[in-house]
Amino acid sequence: MAKMATASVCIVTYNSAADIEACLHAVLHQTLQPERVVIIDNASTDGTKAIVERYAADKGLEAIICFTANTVNNGFAGGQNQAIRQTASHYVLVLNPDVTLDPAYLAETVSYMERHPETGSVTGKLVLGSDHSIMDSAGLGMRRTRQAYDLASGEPAAEWSELREVFGVSGAAAVYRTAMIRGIQIDGQFFDEDYFAYKEDVDVAWRAQKLGWKSYYVPSASALHHRGWKQGGRRSIPLFIRRHSYQNRWFTLIKNEPVSWQLLWLLPLLAFVEASKLVYIILREPGLLGSWPIIFGKLPVMLDKRKQVERKAKENRLRQTVYGNK
Incomplete structure (x- = not known):
């Protein structure tokens, strides 16, 4: 008998007291029960740590909920890598604390990936928490200008009811195959920790494509995303994040x-x-100019990572030539 597929959930929190309990409640009521729920807190100051610890104790879930409170903020990328390293399941759900999953989210996404072994990542139908009839994301798209964006954002959810291949998946509620995570990591990192936060999911999506993995939007899995700053425009986003x-x-x-x-x-x-x-930056957002010394300073590191990905891609092509699709 084939071994049943297992999944773990990885959550990185930062001042997430308003969302984390609802998020955990939904995670722990999945029809496909997670093998482990790993939570990494990035030095929150709003009581997130106390809420998670109390929730785990009250529910008797200390064996399932693995909580680590960092003393410094390691960013989304570093925090998620830290969490993923504590899992040993077939699949990993990378989840934002402001997402509330439908009970079948894990079951639907994992079921699809089990039937399609070439698929490395899947996302479900993410709708806005403030208006469930409006889409938040159906995965990631890529424009000709190489600007990544959330597919379907702002569109009627009713129009996004069909399965489709996508460029990649948003890190808000992304299910990744563990074999892919291990296969595409560079220097032991799945998410590039030089990113700290933002666009690390785009980098992973592009890297996975180059190494032969596919990504899909599976609308039978759904979730609410209670994001806030997106509706407030760029001026509501801190300079640190924009940089x-x-x-x-x-x-x-x-x-x-x-x-x-x-x-x-x-x-x-x-x-x-x-x-x-x-x-535009010079005239309207001069604070972003501080990014350029970092971009130039990291150029040798990024070029080396590029070489590593290209080396992996070449090895994959050689392997396929020798062994075919077996």
């Missing part, structure tokens, strides 16, 4: 954009887009 988002876009391009004939016609477009952004 990471901006520099991480460059890191992602440096590491993943293929060198091909297509790049020749793409370069003028990218140059125009980035020059326009730079003019």
Whole structure:
């Protein structure tokens, strides 16, 4: 008899007191029970730690809920890597604390991935917590300008009822195959910890594609995403976060954009887009200029990571040539 697929849930919290209990309640009421729920707190100051510890004790779940309170903020990428290393299941659900899962979320996503072994990551139908009829995300898309975006964001949820292949999955509620996690990690890291936070899921999606993995949107799995800053516009996002988002876009391009004939016609477009952004930054958001010393300083590191991915891709192609699709 085939061994039943197992899944763990990894949550990184940072001042998540308002959301974490509802998130945990939904996780622990999945029809496919998680083998382990790993929570990494990034030095919260709002009582998140006390809420998680009390919840685990009250429910008698200390053996399932594995909680670590960091004394420093390791970022989303570092925190998730820290959590993933504590799992040994076939699948890992990377989950934001402001997401409330439908009871069948894990079962539906894992079931699809079990039937399609070439699939490395899956996301379900994420709708806005403030309006359940409106989509938050159906996964990640990529524009010609190499700008990643949330597919279906702001669109009617009723129009997103069909399965589809996507560029990648949002880190808000992403189910990853453990074999893929191990296969695409660089220097022992699944999420690149140089990103700290933001666009690390885009980097993973692109890297996974280059190494032969597929990603799908599975609408039979659903969840509510109670995100706040997205509705407030850029001015509601702290400068610290905007800097990471901006520099991480460059890191992602440096590491993943293929060198091909297509790049020749793409370069003028990218140059125009980035020059326009730079003019806007100088005039409206000069604080972002502080990202450039970091981008230049990390250039050798990013180029080395690019080489490692290309080496893995070459090894994969050689393996397929020798062994075929077996």
